[in-house]
Every structure is written in structure tokens, then in C-alpha cells.
Amino acid sequence: MASASSGAFAQMEIDVPAMAVALKKDMGSNKPYELFPNRVMVAGYNLGAYRTATAVGTARGLLGGGYNAKSKVELTAEGIDEALLTRIADAAYADLVAQLGAAGFEVVPLDQAMASPGAAKLKFGGVPYESTVPVENGKKRALIVGPGATGVRRNYPLAKLEIGSFGAPGLSSELQAMIVMPNVVLDFAQLKGSKFGNKATSEAELQFAIDPYHTRGRVMASTRSQFAEGDIIYVLADDVASDADFGAIGKSASRDNGLERGLGAALGMGVVAKSKKEATVQIDPQSYEKLARSAVRGWNAALVAQMKAAVGR
Secondary structure (H helix, E strand, O other), X not given: OOOOOOHHHHOOOOXXXXXXXXEEEEEOOOHHHHHOOOEEEEOOOEEEEEEEEEEEEEEOOOOOOOOOEEEEEEEEEEOOOHHHHHHHHHHHHHHHHHHHHHOOOEEOOHHHHHOOHHHHHHOOOEXXXXXXXXXXXXXXXXXXXXXXXXXXOOOOOOOOOOOOOOOHHHHHHHHOOEEEEXXXXXXXXXXXXXXXXXXXXXXXXXXXXXXXXXXXXXXXXXXXXXXXXXXXXXXXXXXXXXXXXXXXXXXEEEEEOHHHHHHHHHOOOOOOEEEEEEEXXXXXXXXXXXXXXXXXXXXXXXXXXXXXXXXXX
């Protein structure tokens, strides 16, 4: 297993300008920084990317109650594959390690951390997986990967229910270091959907962004292996999006349940009106990767800025 400072990772460091990103504390105190203010271990880098986005709109009429019409628009992105995302995760991990080092933190080499008994509890080596999550105005499906050297970290996973302890306290105690667990999700579509009124409408359009719902940075530390004495979660302070071009929406196909509604009307039965439009998005991998690298570099910089401020640097 290569160390965090090896030449292989150094070659992956990000060479694009950082996107403007700001983070804020969602929960926790500064206890991790009081315990181990100068030493940190980066526990992989879970990176997700939405590849399917479904906007949902409903109509409920003037009297409310259950909906009487439903509209869906679904975009499926082609060109965002596992190899591309793993390459971005490798670069994101290397960049975070480099930024932490430049900020004066001692970063525990990856090979040393992975050889520690406590590393097993963080469940490195997970394979990429897909997860469907609810978002405002619909749902999205993401592919989640990790850097090649660590795989997916299955403790404190991304866009997935966690079962069991975080595992970080034991590793933190063994290494005498804070444990940093990045979870970053990249988005490709903005969704809109009606919720009331007499007409159900839904829209989906291309826009690169960092997803605010499931992107999290966790910093944990403990001198005891049984529980975390310090635990902080950072989230986006503001929306992060770019209007740069990175793909194009192809021809769409539509369908509805008009025949079913007609039959229902003939039988004197009310049938909810449903319609769905589907389209494929052709992603330009080079443009997408450039935006993704800029986004994770900005997110890394925002996390490091929070950590520097917490230790008074």
C-alpha cells in the first residue's frame, strides 16, 4: 500500500484552479483539535457522482388532499464511469493530503495507518456501489468510489445507511491523530417540480454542482478506543455550482397513461394522470473531470481552512 506522500500520489495532485467553496460546522465541538492539534490521518476519500436524476411534480387541486396528477422527467448521464471517478478520487485524496501538509499538519503516511490494527474497523477496501437517494423535487442515483489505494471506506459511508460503530476512535488512539473522513457527492442536474396547483410540471436541466444533501466532512479524535471524545461534521455553507458546459441533453422520449385514464373515465373511475419524459445526457469526460477536480480542490481547501482556524493557524 503506497504512503500518502508517495510519488504515485504526488503525480495525481490537482492542477486546476479551486472552485469557491465554504464549509460550516453542522455538529460537534473542537475537541478533536484539543486532543491532537498537529497530527492527522486522511481515511480515504469517498467520492460519489449522480448519474441518474428524476424530477417529480404533482398537482393536488384547489382542495389539497392526495395528488390528482403526476409528472416525471428523468435524465441519465452517459460518460461518468468508475474509471473516471476513481481517477478523480485519487486526485482528491492526494490534494487533501498536500493541502494539509502545506497548512502545517503532520499527515500520517497511508501505509503506516493501514498497518495499524484499528484501520480494519474503518472497513477500507470496499467496492464501488450505487445508491438512490431522495433530494428536493425528486430523487437521484449515484455511483460511489474511493481512491485506488484505499477503496471505498464502508464506515461512515456515503449516501448509504451505516450499521455499527464508526471505528475511528481506536485508530485515532493508536495513531495519536485526528481521523478525517471525506464524503463528497458531485451533481450534474438541477431539478424542479410542482407540488400544488391544477397542473403537474417537472423539469431537469444540466448544471454541475456539489450536492449539499450528502456531502460531509467528518473529523474525529479520541484517546480512548471505546468511543469518540471529539466528533465534528462539516457541511456546505452555501450552494456550489458552475454554469460551465460539460455535456448535452439528447432527444427525449415521452409516455403517459392516457389510455388507462380513458378506460377509467368510461367506467366512471377516477385515474391519476401520469406522464414521464426520459432523455440521455452525453457527458464530455474531459470537461466533467476538469470541473470535478476544481470542485474537490475547493472543498478540500474549505475543510483545511476550517481545521487551520480551529488550531489557530
